[in-house]
Amino acid sequence: MVDEDYRGAKQWSRNKQSVAVVIWISFLAAAVGTMVFFAVFDPAALATAIDEGLEINREAGYAAGFFFFWVLTAACSAVTAWLVRTAPKRDSKRR
């Protein structure tokens, strides 16, 4: 019959699924956010607006912006996933 170790081997644990989904979806959202944000704002100009003397190159600005978005979206995704998974069950079969 079907190779048992072949089929059963393919499930990811729920924790692994959650971590992967949180990282990946927040990455996508952060990418979109970064794109829209930096299409409107120039990181070099932003840095000067924050502090006259602050001079960063654009690559660093893009990276900082991207990671800012990613941390934000990942935190949001993670808390959402955690709340959904740990919500009290409605029926009496509570563990």
Next chain:
Amino acid sequence: MSGRQETNRPSSAPLYTSAAKIYPREMKGRFASLSKLATIILLGLFYVVPWLIWDDRQAFLFDLPARKFYLLGLTLWPQDFLYLALLLIIAAISLFFFTALGGRLFCGFACPQTVWTEAFIWIEQFTEGTRSQRMKLDKAPWSWNKLRRKGSKQLLWITLALWTGFTFVGYFVPIRELSSEIIALNVGGWTLFWGLFYAFATYGNAGYMREQVCKYMCPYARFQSAMFDRDTLIISYDEQRGEPRGSRKRGADPKGAGLGDCIDCTLCVQVCPTGIDIRDGLQYECIACAACIDACDSVMDKMNYPRGLVRYTTQHALEGKPSKLLRPRTVIYALLLTVLFSAMMFSMITRTPLILDVIRDRNTLFRELPQGVIENSYTLKVINQSNDPRDFEVSVSGIDGIHIDGISNPVSVDGGGVLSLPVRVRAHRDNAYGIMDINFTATSTDDDTIVVVEDSRFLAPTP
């Protein structure tokens, strides 16, 4: 969806197992060749395109450090973001359109995840051999042979991943400069970081995670079924023909034994990269790679049965009804695509390669000069989006007698340059009171179709 998955899972399968390794079985056939061809073409494009040259410049360069996008002869600015947004919308609708028509053709043949996984599997098969050889190798104790095979696989994987990361970065910084920087071991920190980041993502996704990405992480995989109808092309097992399944001697008459055409060899399950049984019906894990079709066809050929027990078909066709290509869903998607695409083309062709930004001086509302003259200050940004230097005539209108003081028309702006122009605008207080709307106009001196009008406000004391 997840509920259905739970019920479909055999009850003996553990819920919490660490992900053990997958050994996809290699399969030859029509669709395997097609997918090989798609992989070669798409990867070839990816690796070659950044090296193309157009007008002495990289043909496709999304120059992030300079904030300019070069697409062949066209130069796009951050102000042209609308095009990018439109392009993304068009891409999304195209995906819907092709999903409605062809099901998950994208997943099986064009998705980067599939394409790179395919390339990484080639390397795996090249260095470690077939499925059974790989399984044996993994179980075997460490030996020179194992080290050599595993080592060369990793070496090839890492090389391909690094080359992929380098190429990816080459779409965003000029790739020729980048390669000479790499040779000189003098790569900028962030450039290096993103190259390694993309290389690592490629290595992990295509080398290890593979179809797990489709099963657990891909949103499209979960919602694509919403775009399906009974005329969508799907991979399906012909239950009427196949059942009841069962093994039989070669050459035996299945009808006499009360059997259908499925000999239950489970080859279709063994080749499936997501580990589903296509005979259970359409499942969201199916990425339409068509490996099961190739597998089943090969068995049908051996049994001298007609091919197509597992095949590309539609639900209507399976039920013996005709499949319709034209239906409200596909027509609406096609119309939307046509409208959006023509709008984008029209707007790109008629695009004025000139932008005028007007920024009012925020520090003072207005200044009163002798003889009743009111003065407002502005900064004009004249952006010449063409690649050649141009002269522009800058003027202001909206109030009787309003004029710009302190610039000498015309102003010249380099090709692809931005000119920041502080100006004082004056009007007489007999004509100007309160908040008045005015217009700044920039006109190219050699081509008066290149003209931009920008609104602003002129402040004066209320009488």
